[in-house]
Amino acid sequence: MATLDRKVIYWHRELPPFHAEAIGEHTLEAVSMRVPGTLAHRDELWERCYADLMTNVSAELAQEVSRLGGHYAHVLSESVDSKHNDVANEAWLHGSFRYVVYRQPAKV
Numbered sequence: 621m622a623t624l625d626r627k628v629i630y631w632h633r634e635l636p637p638f639h640a641e642a643i644g645e646h647t648l649e650a651v652s653m654r655v656p657g658t659l660a661h662r663d664e665l666w667e668r669c670y671a672d673l674m675t676n677v678s679a680e681l682a683q684e685v686s687r688l689g690g691h692y693a694h695v696l697s698e699s700v701d702s703k704h705n706d707v708a709n710e711a712w713l714h715g716s717f718r719y720v721v722y723r724q725p726a727k728v
Contacts, residue, residue: 628682629693636692640722643690648717650676657704657711666702669713673700677717690721 630636652673655665681693700715 628685628691629678629695631695632697634694636694636722637724639725640692641725643721643723644688645696645718645720646684646688648677648680648684648719650680650715650717651703652676652713652715654705654708654710654712657706657709665711666713669711670700673713673715677715681717681719685721688721690723692722693719694722695719 650673652669655669658665681695685691685693695717697718698715699717700713702711703714704711
């Protein structure tokens with residue numbers, strides 16, 4: 621199970637522990653909170669949405685690692701796009717993250 625006292629998610633160039641065994645590659649999709657779809661304060665809104673997206677992804681990845689019987693996730697790639705709903709005048713971010721789940725090797 622994933623615990624708060626050890627690192628579970630390794631991003632891009634960070635590598636999981638050397639002896640960890642890969643058990644599968646997966647993709648996770650997540651979204652950020654929705655914000656007013658205005659051009660005012662655009663950079664601030666992007667940063668808020670991106671921070672929220674990354675918080676959501678980190679929580680979901682930790683849950684998926686545990687659910688899949690692993691101990692670590694190594695995020696290989698991410699793709700983040702902005703979305704907009706003209707009717708509701710809302711904007712948000714959608715991300716797709718490709719990752720590998722690893723487990724600690726069985727003790728001999």
